[in-house]
Amino acid sequence: MSANEDPDSYAAEVRHWLDIRGFSRTALAKSTGFNRPYVSKIASGAERGSVEFARAADKAMRTGGALERAWRERHGQAAAPAPVPSAASGLTVDQDLAELHYEDGVYRLTQRRRLINTGTDPVLRYLIRIAVDKYPGEPERSNQLYREHPLTWDDLQLQAWYGEGRTEPIKWTVQHDRDAFKEVWLVLRGEDGRRLPLYPGEAGWIEYTYTVPETLWGNWYRRAVRLPTNHLAVALDLPASTAPQVWGTHTSLTGDDLPLPTPIAVDRSGERVRYSWATDNPPLHARYTLQWRWGAAPYDEPMHQRPSEVMAVLGIVQDGDPILRATARKFNLPAEAEQARIAVARLQQAAELVATGHDFSGKGRGLAAPQIGLDAAAAVVYPPGASDPVILLNPVVVESSAETDMQYEGCLSFFDTRSRIPRPLSVHIAHTDPDGSERITVFEQGLARLVLHEVDHLYGVLCSDHLPEGEAPIPVEEYRGTGSAWAYRS
Structure with missing residues (x-):
């Protein structure tokens, strides 16, 4: 198309x-x-x-x-110069296979595609794009990096072949050359000058590789579906010594970020670990992104990140962002049941990722939509040891016990400190199911504390707002309760 x-x-x-x-x-x-x-x-x-x-x-x-x-x-307007017949018209990608290999500070991408010419003209060349971004979400920082250290052709060492098994080395010509972005035509012509057109009804393999130093490559790789595609597969080949942690997202045509529809497979073999994911018949304009963080830094360098920096890297909105001080928009249920489902799916994915950055085994964990940048009255709470969360949509505190206790809490949005605050030992929460049914659930002790912390977030309240007079947050280095449960009298 x-x-x-x-x-x-x-x-x-x-x-x-x-x-x-x-x-x-x-x-x-x-x-x-x-x-x-x-x-x-x-x-x-x-x-x-x-x-x-x-x-x-x-x-x-x-x-x-x-x-x-x-x-x-x-708008049906020809660009100048007018393009020759190419991959922009009448091509279907039968197989789209990408592998990103990391070793010794260098990423090497190998991309293989089996193309079918479903059009009416021979295909004489194929356009590829190479875009890098070391700091996604921080355009000014990335812009400065690439102004000072642009991605060069010497860095890339681009090579290309036509035919299964790299039958014919082929040449390439530059369409656009920017500091962090390249467009290249792979020319279907052999080294001896022979044309290798892909005629209507024929199929052929194109393969290309390039390298990028890690100083110019962020911890993510994305595949965008630009042509009708039958099968798409992505693999990351990483050193086991870096203890990588990998997750993925699917961005649809509507712009919604969702978890990948199927799990990422993991194969740990000796000194390498391979993460692979595949899908059939992906929709046009969908984008699939694999992201990772190093559990142990390459070259055995220690990771000197503050807890708040770790959470920021994992996508948690940090204190000072206006969304943390706003009242979240409530869902109109059941009319907005799909929007609620998407919000909960994003929260669950984020909560799973957050669990890679800290030990929550003792107290459990929770996450509210504003903490991942969503203006939505949704939260998930994971009791200690639970794999499935308590889901709260449009929650409201309707009753709480007069009896309270004082315990330390941490907040992912300012995780460098802990605050000792009072909370009711029992709380009644009214909330709504996606089908519009309303219910009231009673939570006790530690689970009540977790739930109240997240409900507060939906009303622009932070746990530090509850500090009694004379109390102050303590640095996380002074806190001794990580990994242990809150203490309650039986």
């Missing part, structure tokens, strides 16, 4: 680059001089937008002109 046959392709391209560059819609509006509602409408597909906006967004997000090309394709 060509871009001008798909009315959402341009909007999807805008969202793709927002995601790649870590730009919010507000930040893009500020960078381009357009207002935020206009940008939001373009990204959602509700507004066609102008070529002037596409050019401004290309410049702000350093896309190499990708948005203007998508805009012109969407």
Whole structure:
């Protein structure tokens, strides 16, 4: 399917680059001089937008002109120079196989694709994109890095072949060359100059490899579905000595971030560990991202990260962000049952990831939607030892016991301290099921404390707000309760 046959392709391209560059819609509006509602409408597909906006967004997000090309394709306008028949029309990807290998401070990507020409013209070349981002979500920091240390062709050492098993080495030509972004045409021509066109109805393999030093590559790899695809697979091949922790997300055409639909497989063999994930018939414009963090730093270097820094890396919103002081928007249930399901899925995924960064075995853990940047009245609470959470939608405290106790609490949004605060020993919480049913659940002791902590977050309240006069937070280094349960009289 060509871009001008798909009315959402341009909007999807805008969202793709927002995601790649870590730009919010507000930040893009500020960078381009357009207002935020206009940008939001373009990204959602509700507004066609102008070529002037596409050019401004290309410049702000350093896309190499990708948005203007998508805009012109969407509006049926030819770009200059007019492209020769290529992968943009009449191609299906039968097999899309990517492997990212890390060793000695260098990432090496190997990409293999079996292409089927379902169009009416021979395919003479194939466009590939190489984009790196060391600090996703921090565009200014990434921009400065790549201005000072641009990704070079010497870094990449790009090689390409045509035919299964690297039958024919092929040449490539540069379409765009930016500090952190490259577009390259793989030319279907042998070393001896012979053309190797892929004719209508034929299938053929393209393979290419390139390398990027870890100083220029962030801990993530993404596959974006730009053509109809039958099978997509991604693998990470990492040193076992780094104790990697890997997770993944699926970003849909609507922009929703969801857990991967199937688990990531793990194969630990000797000194390497291999994480692999695959799917069949992925939807167009879907994006699948594998992310990782090192449990032990490469080269046996110690990780000197503060607890708050660890949580920030794991995606937890930190104290000072306005969303932590706002009242979360309640769901209109059951009408918004799907939105609630998505919010809960994102919370569960985030909570699983957070568990890789700290020992919560004694007290359990919880997470509220504002802590992952969602304006939604949703929270999950995991009692100690539980694999399934208590799910709270639109929770309200309707009754609490007069009897209280004082215990230390930690908050993922300012995890460098612990605060000793009073909480009721029993609490009644009214909450709503996705089908709109309302219920009241009673929580006791430690679970009551966990639930109240998360419900507070949905009303812009932090646990430190409950500190009694004369009490102050203590540094985490002075806290001795990690891994142990709160103490209660039997």
